[in-house]
Amino acid sequence: MKKYSIYVVLLVFGFLLGGWLMGGEQSKKETKQDHDKFVEKEHLWTCAMHPQIIKTEPGDCPICGMDLIPADMGTEGLSVDQFSLSKNAMALANIETTVVGDGIDADNNIKLSGKIVENEETNTVQVSYFSGRIERLNVNATGEKIQKGQLLATIYSPELYAAQQELITASALKKSQPALYNAVRNKLKLWKLSENQIHEIETTKKVKENFHVYATVSGTVLEKLVEEGNAVKQGQALLKIANLTTVWANFDVYEKQIHLFKKGQKINVKTNAVAHTYFEAKVDFIDPVLDLKTRTVKLRAVLKNTEGILKPGMFVEGNFESELAHDQTSFLIPATAVLWTGKRSVVYVKAKLEEPVFEMREIVLGVKKGSSYEVLHGLSIGDEVVTKGTFTVDAAAQLQGKKSMMNQKIRKTTTGYMEMTTEMDTDAEKMTNELMNLNVSETFKNQLNKVYHSYIKLKDALVVDDAKTAHKEAKTLLGKLDHINIKLLKKASLQTEWMLLMRKIKIATHSISTTENIEEQRMSFRGLSIHLTKAVEVFGINEKVFQQFCPMSDGNKGAYWLSAYEGIKNPYLGTKMPNCGEIQAVIESK
Numbered sequence: 001m002k003k004y005s006i007y008v009v010l011l012v013f014g015f016l017l018g019g020w021l022m023g024g025e026q027s028k029k030e031t032k033q034d035h036d037k038f039v040e041k042e043h044l045w046t047c048a049m050h051p052q053i054i055k056t057e058p059g060d061c062p063i064c065g066m067d068l069i070p071a072d073m074g075t076e077g078l079s080v081d082q083f084s085l086s087k088n089a090m091a092l093a094n095i096e097t098t099v100v101g102d103g104i105d106a107d108n109n110i111k112l113s114g115k116i117v118e119n120e121e122t123n124t125v126q127v128s129y130f131s132g133r134i135e136r137l138n139v140n141a142t143g144e145k146i147q148k149g150q151l152l153a154t155i156y157s158p159e160l161y162a163a164q165q166e167l168i169t170a171s172a173l174k175k176s177q178p179a180l181y182n183a184v185r186n187k188l189k190l191w192k193l194s195e196n197q198i199h200e201i202e203t204t205k206k207v208k209e210n211f212h213v214y215a216t217v218s219g220t221v222l223e224k225l226v227e228e229g230n231a232v233k234q235g236q237a238l239l240k241i242a243n244l245t246t247v248w249a250n251f252d253v254y255e256k257q258i259h260l261f262k263k264g265q266k267i268n269v270k271t272n273a274v275a276h277t278y279f280e281a282k283v284d285f286i287d288p289v290l291d292l293k294t295r296t297v298k299l300r301a302v303l304k305n306t307e308g309i310l311k312p313g314m315f316v317e318g319n320f321e322s323e324l325a326h327d328q329t330s331f332l333i334p335a336t337a338v339l340w341t342g343k344r345s346v347v348y349v350k351a352k353l354e355e356p357v358f359e360m361r362e363i364v365l366g367v368k369k370g371s372s373y374e375v376l377h378g379l380s381i382g383d384e385v386v387t388k389g390t391f392t393v394d395a396a397a398q399l400q401g402k403k404s405m406m407n408q409k410i411r412k413t414t415t416g417y418m419e420m421t422t423e424m425d426t427d428a429e430k431m432t433n434e435l436m437n438l439n440v441s442e443t444f445k446n447q448l449n450k451v452y453h454s455y456i457k458l459k460d461a462l463v464v465d466d467a468k469t470a471h472k473e474a475k476t477l478l479g480k481l482d483h484i485n486i487k488l489l490k491k492a493s494l495q496t497e498w499m500l501l502m503r504k505i506k507i508a509t510h511s512i513s514t515t516e517n518i519e520e521q522r523m524s525f526r527g528l529s530i531h532l533t534k535a536v537e538v539f540g541i542n543e544k545v546f547q548q549f550c551p552m553s554d555g556n557k558g559a560y561w562l563s564a565y566e567g568i569k570n571p572y573l574g575t576k577m578p579n580c581g582e583i584q585a586v587i588e589s590k
Contacts, residue, residue, distance in 0.1 A: 078351075078357060079351075079359070081359045081360065081402060081403045082351050082357055082358065082359045082402070083357070083358060083359070083396060083397050083402040084355065084356055084357045084358075085356045085358070085393070085396055086356070087356065090356050094388060094389055095386060095388060095389035095392060095393060096386070096387055096388035096389065097350055097384045097385060097386050097387060098333075098334060098337070098384070098385060098387045099382060099383070099384050100331060100333060100375075100379050100380065100381055100382060100383045100384070100385060110257070110260060110319070110320040110367070110368075111317060111318065111319055111320075111368070112251040112252070112253065112299070112317070112318045112320065113251070113252070113315065113316075113317060113318075113567065113568050113579055113582070114249050114250055114251035114252070114269075114299075114315070114316050114317070114318050115249070115250055115313065115314070115315055115316065115579070116247050116248070116249055116250075116271075116303075116310050116311060116312050116313065116314040116316055117247065117248050117249075117250055117312050117313075118222065118242040118244065118247060118248070118312050119242070119243070119244075119246045119247055119248050119302065120248070122219070122242065122243035122245075122246065123222075123240065123241070123242050123243075124216070124217050124219070124240075124241050124242075124243075125237045125238075125239070125240055125241070126152060126213075126215060126216065126217075126237070126238050126239040126240075126241055127235055127236060127237050127238060128153075128155060128213060128232045128233070128234065128235070128236050128238055129190070129191045129192040129213075129234065129235070130155070130157045130159060130160050130191045130211075130234050131157060131158075131159055131231075131232065131233050131234045132155040132156050132157030132158070132159075132160065132211075132231070132232060133155065133156050133157075133229070133230070133231050133232070134153055134154070134155055134226060134227070134228050134229060134230050134231075134232060135154045135155060135156050135210050135228070136153060136154040136228060137152075137153050137224075137226070137227065137228045138150075138151050138152055138153060138154075139152055139153075139221055139224060139239060141221075141224070142221050142222060142223055142224055143220065143221060144220070144221045145218075145219070145220050145221075146215050146218065146219065146220075146221060146241065147215065147218045148215055148216065148217055148218045149214055149215060150214065150215045151212055151213075151214055151215075152213050152214060152215050152238065152239065153212070153213040153238060154210050154211070154212055154213070155210065155211055155213060155232070156209055156210050157211060160191060160211055161207060161208075161209060163184070163187060163188055163191070164188075164201050164207040164208065165207055166184045167184045167185065167188060167198070167201055167202065168201065168202070168205055168207070170183075170184040170185075171202045185198060192213075193211070197211075213238070215241075217241060217243065218243065219241040219242050219243040219244070220241065220242050220243075220244050221239055221240070221241055222240045222241065222242045223239070223240040224239060225237045225238055225239060225240065226238050242312075244305055244308060244310075244312070245304070245305055245306050246302055246303065246304055246305055247302075247303050247305045247310050247312065248284075248300050248301070248302060248303070249267075249269050249281070249300070249301045249303055249316055249318065250298055250299070250300055251298070251299045251300075251301075251318050252294065252296040252297075252298065252299075252579060252580075253286075253296055253297050253298075253299045254295065254296055254367075255290065255295045255296065255297075256366070256367060257367050258286075258297060260320075260367065261283060261286060261299060261320065262283065262286075263283050263284070263285070263286060264282050264283060265282060265283040265320060266280070266281075266282055266320070267280075267281050267282065267283060267301050267318050267319065267320050268280060268318070268319045269281060269301065269303060269316050269317070269318050269319075270316065270317055270319075271310065271314050271315070271316045271317075272315070272565075272566075272567070273309070273311075273314060274309055277309075278319075279303050279304070279310070281301040281302060281303050281304075282301060282302075283299060283300070283301055283320075284300050284301055284302045285298075285299070285300040286298075286299050286300075287299070287300075293577075294552070294577055294580065295552075301318070315567045315579075317566070331374070331375055331379075331381065332372035332373065332374055332375065333347070333372060333373055333375055333379065333385060333387075334371060334372055334373075334387045335368065335371050335372060335373055335584070335585070336371075336387050336388060336390065336585070337385045337386060337387045337390060338363075338365070338373055339390055339391075339394060340549075340584070344362055345362070345363050345364070345365050346360050346361065346362050346363065347360075347361050347363055347378075347379070347385045347386065347390075348360055348361070348385065348386040348390060348393045348394070348397075349361045349379070349383050349384065349385055349386075350384040350385070350386070353384065358386065358393055358396075358397070359402075359403070360394075360397060360402075360403050360404055361378055361379065361383075362378055363375055363376075363377065363378030363379055364376045364377035364378055368582060391537065440489065440494065440539045440540060441488045441489070441490075442542070443485075443488050444484070444485070444488040444489060444539065445539060445540050445541050445542050446541075446542075447480075447483060447484045447485065447488075448484065448535060448536070448539055448540075448541050449541040449542065449543060450480045450483075451477060451480045451481055451484070451505075451532070452532065452536065452541050452543070452545070452562070453564075454473060454476050454477035454480050455477060455528070455532055455562065456562070456563070456564050457469075457473045457476075458470055458473040458474055458477060458512070458525070459525070459561060459562070459563070459569075459571045460569070460571075461473055462518070462521065462522060462525060462571035462572070462574060463569045463570065463571050463574060463575075463578060464574065464575060465518055465574040465575050467516045467517065467518040467521060468516060470512060470518070470521050471512065471513060471515070471516050471521070474509050474510075474512035474513035474521075475513045477509050478506065478509050478510065478513060481502060481505065481506060481509070484498075484502070486498055486499065494538075494539075497538060498535070498539070501531050501534055501535045501538075502535075504527065504531040505528060505531045505532055505535065507527075508524045508525070508527040508528035508531065509524075509528055511524035512524045512525060512528070518574070522571065522572050523554075525561070525571060525572070526553075526554060526559050526560075526572070529559070529560055529561045529562060530560065532562065533547060533560065533562060533587075536562070536587055537587055543564075544586060544587070544588050545562055545563075545564070545586070545587040545588075546562070546563045546564070546565065546566055546583050546585075546586055546587075547560060547561075547562060547563075547583070547584050547585040547586070547587060548560065548561055548562070548563050548568060548581050548582065548583055548584060549561075549581055549582060549584040550568075550570050550572060550573065550580045550581035550582075552573065552577070552580055553570065553572035553573060553580075553581075554572060559572050560584065566583060568580070568581045568582065568583075
């Protein structure tokens with residue numbers, strides 16, 4: 001019995017020992033699994049200032065030396081392209097979303113830029129009806145208004161002098177030779193002499209040396225074609241006269257927009273010269289021939305101008321009512337929702353309706369209608385897109401290592417880092433954080449504003465193909481950059497952002513200041529515009545700025561620029577196509 005008792009004790013001890021050992025192994029296994037999950041979750045690290053840097057372990061940023069932060073925190077339960085924002089970040093950045101098809105197509109208008117020209121149908125040319133020499137010209141300058149019957153010129157005409165003598169002789173024989181008499185009178189009538197003038201010659205029997213030329217129409221003198229003392233022939237043009245009580249508004253319509261317009265379509269026209277005043281008209285003519293250089297057609301409307309408000313040469317904006325039928329394959333989204341990355345257009349869609357979870361979506365756009373874009377592919381009715389704070393959402397995607405406007409693919413490098421590759425120009429690989437604008441001093445903004453105004457003068461010089469002035473203004477812009485005090489930026493992150501942007505702005509501006517070749521200047525101006533746009537977005541200048549774009553610039557690759565006004569004046573195409581382009585965004589400091 002004693003022997004069996006020992007066996008039982010040993011057996012119990014063995015079970016207890018085994019359970020303890022197995023429990024320890026299980027605990028170690030669970031601990032290892034937890035650790036693996038932690039490592040798996042925290043395996044990517046990035047830099048807040050340089051989100052293109054992705055590292056597999058914590059450390060310092062190889063560019064600026066800042067501590068790396070986790071790149072994919074808070075992604076539990078999300079797909080590889082999704083990321084989340086905290087409610088506090090959503091409120092602080094004032095991020096707003098809009099449901100596609102939920103009233104966003106109310107602004108169903110198409111805006112086109114155009115120009116006022118004279119109505120060619122009312123243009124006339126005042127001619128001389130007989131040969132002679134201009135003794136006196138009563139019109140002193142172009143732009144003068146004249147009335148029908150007004151004296152325009154006095155002409156000495158040898159042939160008219162001889163015709164008067166014929167009339168005096170024929171009038172004495174009118175009873176015996178009435179045919180001869182009538183023939184002489186009719187010749188004078190063909191030379192536009194009035195009945196009173198002819199009767200005066202007959203009754204006084206005196207020959208006049210000089211004859212008056214009277215206006216046959218009322219209007220405005222567009223061009224003087226002769227001067228005093230000039231010899232003129234019968235039928236020669238003296239003045240070009242336009243009746244400006246009606247004018248034409250000519251608009252350029254891009255090839256892809258032609259199907260949206262038709263004759264008789266309503267249009268509201270406004271000009272900066274008369275604020276808050278619209279001129280109603282209808283489409284009168286659509287050119288059937290496409291301009292091969294600009295890939296546009298001319299669209300024309302006739303406008304009443306009895307008060308003379310509209311002047312030929314004025315830039316105008318036309319608002320057309322679109323008759324596009326909205327369906328599941330074609331609808332509108334606000335222009336503020338769209339980010340441009342080279343050839344691609346992207347938006348951020350809310351992936352979970354009840355949570356602040358987002359993902360980037362590439363879309364295909366149609367034409368712009370007012371403040372909205374037509375979407376041809378990539379979205380569906382009911383999708384919820386970010387329409388305010390889009391750049392902030394994109395910055396968050398970059399910081400979390402997700403697919404974003406600038407981060408397209410991730411590749412492993414020989415240095416052990418994982419870098420983001422993108423379709424965008426490398427000059428645009430900087431994060432734009434709208435929240436930074438809240439922490440910038442007014443003095444710094446004013447200094448940056450002076451840089452911006454030098455940029456506008458440089459841009460205006462390129463518009464008129466003035467390479468010398470562009471060369472001069474580039475040097476002025478460099479001087480304004482040197483006067484910016486970086487110490488006015490209290491945050492180190494803002495100082496780093498400005499130093500990186502300023503270096504690129506200086507490189508591009510310096511290139512313009514060292515050449516007077518207009519095409520080389522325009523190539524550098526493209527980079528200058530990209531980096532200055534980022535600076536204005538990040539730091540602000542307390543002024544409304546219009547970001548404009550032309551798809552035909554830079555060898556049909558498209559290029560952006562900044563403008564202080566809404567009217568399009570293209571610095572890349574200059575006087576060849578000054579009106580090519582459209583407003584892409586409006587940047588306003590908060």
